[in-house]
Amino acid sequence: MFDLSNKVAVITGGCSGIGRGTIDVFREAGAKVACLDIQDEKGAALEAQFGDNLIYLHADVTSEQEMGAAFSKVVDRFGRIDVLFNNAGGTEGMGTDPYDIEALDRTQKLLVTSVILGMKFTVPVMTEQGGGAIVNTASIAGLQAGYGGLAYSLAKGSVVHLSRVAAAQLAQHKIRVNAICPGLIPTSIFGRALGDTIAEADQRAAMIADRAHEAQPIPRAGKPEDIGHAVAYFASDEASFVTGQFLAVDGGITVGPRSSWDPEAASVLWRTTGMDEEQIKEMMASR
Numbered sequence: 527m528f529d530l531s532n533k534v535a536v537i538t539g540g541c542s543g544i545g546r547g548t549i550d551v552f553r554e555a556g557a558k559v560a561c562l563d564i565q566d567e568k569g570a571a572l573e574a575q576f577g578d579n580l581i582y583l584h585a586d587v588t589s590e591q592e593m594g595a596a597f598s599k600v601v602d603r604f605g606r607i608d609v610l611f612n613n614a615g616g617t618e619g620m621g622t623d624p625y626d627i628e629a630l631d632r633t634q635k636l637l638v639t640s641v642i643l644g645m646k647f648t649v650p651v652m653t654e655q656g657g658g659a660i661v662n663t664a665s666i667a668g669l670q671a672g673y674g675g676l677a678y679s680l681a682k683g684s685v686v687h688l689s690r691v692a693a694a695q696l697a698q699h700k701i702r703v704n705a706i707c708p709g710l711i712p713t714s715i716f717g718r719a720l721g722d723t724i725a726e727a728d729q730r731a732a733m734i735a736d737r738a739h740e741a742q743p744i745p746r747a748g749k750p751e752d753i754g755h756a757v758a759y760f761a762s763d764e765a766s767f768v769t770g771q772f773l774a775v776d777g778g779i780t781v782g783p784r785s786s787w788d789p790e791a792a793s794v795l796w797r798t799t800g801m802d803e804e805q806i807k808e809m810m811a812s813r
C-alpha cells in the first residue's frame with residue numbers, strides 16, 4: 527500500500543467502475559479526494575460515506591466552463607492538487623459506423639479533449655506548488671487492435687501519446703504524467719455501449735464479472751481496484767523518477783495471441799500440422 531496521506535487527488539469519473547475503485551484505494555492510502563462526475567446521486571452517496579475527506583463536484587469533463595469551475599472549488603476546499611486522475615469516459619455505441627464523423631468527434635472530445643482540459647486547470651496549480659502527478663486512463667485498445675471501436679481505439683492511442691508529450695513538457699515543473707491501460711474490467715461501460723440505462727449497465731457489469739475469468743491468462747475477473755493500485759503507484763513518491771510511461775493492467779491479455787496461453791485456441795493452430803487431438807494434448811503438456 528502506497529502512502530498518499532497529505533495528497534489531494536482529483537479523480538474524474540469517480541462515481542462508477544474504475545474511478546470508484548480508485549477512490550477506495552486512494553482513501554485507504556490517506557488521500558483527500560475530489561470526485562468530478564455527472565452522476566449526482568452517486569456523488570452525494572460518496573460524500574456521505576467519506577465525510578470531510580471527499581468532495582463531489584458536478585462537472586461534465588467535456589465542458590471547459592464546468593471543469594474550470596470545479597477545479598477552482600477543489601483548490602478553495604483543499605488548498606492544492608497533488609494528483610489528477612483523468613479517467614471519466616465511455617465508448618461509442620456498439621455497432622457505430624466507423625465513418626460516422628460526429629461519433630468520432632464526440633468520442634475524441636470525451637476521451638482526449640477532457641484530458642487536456644483536466645491538465646489545463648491543474649498544471650498552473652501544480653507548477654505553483656512545485657510539482658504533482660497526472661495519470662490518464664488510456665486502454666489496451668490504444669495499444670492493439672481488436673479491443674474497441676475505431677473512435678475509441680484512436681482516442682485511447684492518443685491518450686498514451688499525449689501522456690508522453692505532456693511528460694516531456696512538464697518535467698521542468700516537476701509534474702509527472704503517465705498512462706494506465708486497463709484490460710477487461712467489468713464496469714458499466716459495456717452496458718452503456720449497448721444502450722442500457724445506468725441501472726441496467728450496473729447490473730450487466732456484475733454479470734460480466736461472473737464470466738470474465740476466461741478472458742485473459744490470469745484466470746480471474748479484473749477489478750477496478752487493480753487499476754486503482756497501479757494509479758496509486760504512479761501518484762506516489764515511490765514513482766518520482768517515472769514519467770511518460772504506460773502500464774497495461776490487463777491480466778496478461780496483451781502478452782500474445784490467445785493461442786499463446788489458451789490450449790483450446792492453440793490446438794486450432796496445431797491441427798493444421800496434421801497432429802490428432804491426443805498428440806496435440808501431449809505436445810501442449812510438454813511445453
Ligand SMILES: NC(=O)c1ccc[n+]([C@@H]2O[C@H](COP(=O)([O-])OP(=O)(O)OC[C@H]3O[C@@H](n4cnc5c(N)ncnc54)[C@H](O)[C@@H]3O)[C@@H](O)[C@H]2O)c1
Pocket residue numbers: 538539540541542543544545562563564565585586587588613614615616617636663664665666707708709710711712713714715718
Ligand atoms: N472497463 C474497462 O474494461 C476499461 C478498459 C479500458 C479503459 N477503460 C476506461 O476507463 C475509464 C473509466 O471507465 P469505466 O470502465 O470505469 O466505466 P464506468 O461507466 O463504470 O465509469 C465511467 C464514469 O465516467 C463518468 N462520465 C462519463 N461521461 C462523463 C462526462 N462527460 N463528464 C463527467 N463524467 C463522465 C460516468 O458518469 C461514470 O461515473 C474510461 O476512460 C474507459 O474508457 C475501461
